[in-house]
Amino acid sequence: MDQQEDLEALQSRHRKEQRDLQARVTQKKKSATKKTRKGVNDECAALEVELKERQTRELAALNGENTEINPNEVDVHEAHYDEAQDTSGENADGIQSSMESLSISSPPSKPIDPPTSNGIRKTLNRAKARLARRAAELDALARKAAEEAASLPNLREQERARMREHFTKYRLQEKEIRADGHCLYAAVADQMDQAGLGLKPRITPTIITEKKLEGSNDTEQDLPGYKAVRHAAADFIERNPDDFEPFLEEPLPFYVHRIRETGEWGGHMELAALAKTYGVKIHVLHGDGRVDKIEPGEDAGAGGDEEKVIWLGYYRHGFGLGEHYNSLRKAP
Structure with a gap:
């Protein structure tokens, strides 16, 4: 089973768990009396928090173990627009999001000057460095998760x-x-x-x-x-x-x-x-x-x-x- 199939199976199970919990919570609240209502509401809230936290951990574990980023796949034009719109360098996905922010039906009011060869090279180097840092961070998170999992009961x-x-x-x-x-x-x-x-x-x-x-x-x-x-x-x-x-x-x-x-x-x-x-x-x-x-x-x-x-x-x-x-x- 490839990564996409794993993700779809996990998402399907999460949706099923959420439906089951909602049905269970509804039944509990219907059967609650005035004396037990507060305790039932607290219990239901705790169950919802527990499910949300567990599903978040499972998704994080799946993404951390299977995420692979290839800096060589960065497009020249994407890298240019990324430098124009996302100079902070906080997100490795900024190149793609910058392209999506450009609208064909609504062109920019001012034309974008074509980048020089030196500008392209600098932008690509910066994007590759940012992607490499992000990949290293993901690898570190994956190793840490594996170590924590090994120490769990x-x-x-x-x-x-x-x-x-x-x-x-x-x-x-x-x-x-x-x-x-x-x-x-x-x-x-x-x-x-x-x-x-x-x-x-x-x-x-x-x-x-x-x-x-x-x-x-x-x-x-x-x-x-x-x-x-x-x-x-x-x-x-x-x-x-x-x-x-x-x-x-x-x-x-x-x-x-x-x-x-x-x-x-x-x-x-x-x-x-x-x-x-x-x-x-x-x-x-x-x-x-x-x-x-x-x-x-x-x-x-x-x-x-x-x-x-x-x-x-x-x-x-x-x-x-x-x-x-x-x-x-x-x-x-």
Whole structure:
């Protein structure tokens, strides 16, 4: 994967994290009472600050490790305009920004005298020196970041150790789910199967597969468990747009298509949809011991007096793709 692909993947994950946090913050604020409102607001603010700082560090690390600057690619005319408009030398990108500041439709009121050969040479030398200093600064930042990273504790091992302690506290045992983008849905499917809940979604999923497009009559039972859960989440979101559209950065049809038919990660918003469509409470255990409790809602139609609960384990550092969910079964 090249640098551009890495950046796009990181930006996609950041957008997903921001949407999930916004949904989570909204749910917390809706459930707050007058007595707890201040504490909930403080907690939500802290979560937002933490996410922003972490995403900023990740972007900085990516840019610092992959930025390469070639002074030989400086254009003569760009260097000339840079000297005319940016003599401070503070930014290595001033050459490009100076060119962008010139408007074809609005030419300068005074013509720019063509540079002499000596002027071009001096400007190029100055630009190259500035770019070289900037490249050296970036290299120094990259080395410093690598040294700091090497001295940091092993976050993966720490998170796993804390999770094992919480498993004992709640009498749970972990079923590891493959980290392939479907982990949230596969973990929910495993929980339902192991708990013997036999739950059905409130909305019959719309099954859209290649076989059906060819004329067969696929049913929900023909799909893998994680795929059936994906369809259930997509249909609930699609048919309750007022609850979800405010948190989307794209049109609703595109979003639900990605839930149904791709390996797009699931998050808090999809868990909320699944809790409501299956009429089940979802407990999400974090490494710091926090348990997010996602309620099915009063009109979930779960049926019966016994509360139906499934458990998922959420990992931030334990898996290569980033965020990950495992299924947590009741220990014997």
